[in-house]
Amino acid sequence: MxxxxxxxxxxxxxxxxxxxxxxxxxxxxxxxxxxxxxxxxxxxxxxxxxxxxxxxxxxxxxxxxxxxxxxxDKRRLLGVNAISSMRANQLFCSLTGKDPSTSHMPVICGTGRCTRVPVFSMGKAGNFPQTQVECLTKLVREAEEIICKVKGDGKQGHLSIGFSTARFVINIMKGLFEKPTFIDSALVEQEDPKKCYDMPICATPITIGKGGIVQYEVPTLNETETRLLEKSKSQIFRVLGSKNEK
Structure with a gap:
């Protein structure tokens, strides 16, 4: 579409x-x-x-x-959140010198600016000063606005978003028809909300197999990420609530 x-x-x-x-x-x-x-x-x-x-x-x-x-089938219905995790991974690897192809940086919760929660702690970012982590998080959340300002035409970064979306689709196809495949982040209906920060719908890493989602990879958060998640959850619940009312 x-x-x-x-x-x-x-x-x-x-x-x-x-x-x-x-x-x-x-x-x-x-x-x-x-x-x-x-x-x-x-x-x-x-x-x-x-x-x-x-x-x-x-x-x-x-x-x-x-x-x-x-x-x-909730195991076969996935929302794209590939661009957020790709941006987070690129930022992290540019600072650490790691190979992006061997690194994964999940972005959980939602797909919008106010609901993205990058989990930099999974990449062992504990050595980063808190101010640097906050800066990285802000860059992931405000990436669209930054790109629009640089381009000067009010348009999003369609090249990077197009690439990340294509890779997302390819990984799904590999999981369905070749072998179980890990996906950095997808907005999905969770199998057990209690195991996913009490969120019935949440962007998390997943593994795709022949029947769809075979494993929900819910990451453990540090204190800073947990606080950001709690603020972001209210935005998600507000959207879901308004749609249910309609």
Whole structure:
């Protein structure tokens, strides 16, 4: 969904190159967006086939079909939080000199600016001064605003977001069809909220297998992270509560 946007185009470009993906299905609502993207990436000479659907009618059909066959499964429904964990990992590794490909830096709780909680303590950031950890946390939370100011066009960092989203999808596919695969952070319905900071829905690291989520990797927090989580939880509960009321 959203394949006609700047982020969607970058994501589609990366996904078209992946052998694990047999058919790349693109959707967007506005006219004149996704069909052009599909036509463009279809020229890339890889084995992945491309399909495109435009307009709200197609989305309604898809959602109606899911309801009819009762396919809702919380272990197979994942919200993207890849960009937050990727940014946190890059910041941490740039300071420590670690190889980003062997490091994982989860960002828990939510996906919005006021709900992201980077768990830098997992990366042994205990040697960092508290002021430095607070600065890193602020950079993760305010990354979009910083990029918009630097670019000067009011747009997000569509290259990094597109890349992280594509990697997120690829890891899901690897987990479903190849071998259990670890994902740094995904917004999911938790199996046991009591084991996840009393949050029924929370972004946490997970492991994906053939049936979907096979393990919820809930990290242990230090005091600073716990305080930030408690502040952030209220924002999540407020959003969930308002939606339930509707």
């Amino acid at each position: 959203g394949a006609g946007s700047d982020i969607g185009r970058v994501t589609a470009l990366f996904l078209k190159q992946q052998k694990v993906i047999k058919t790349l299905t693109l959707y967007d609502e506005p006219e004149g967006c996704v069909l052009g993207v599909a036509s463009d990436v279809a020229h890339i000479d890889t084995s992945t086939e491309v399909e495109a659907y435009q307009g709200r009618l197609y989305l309604k059909h898809a959602l109606h079909t899911l309801k009819l066959i009762g396919t809702y």
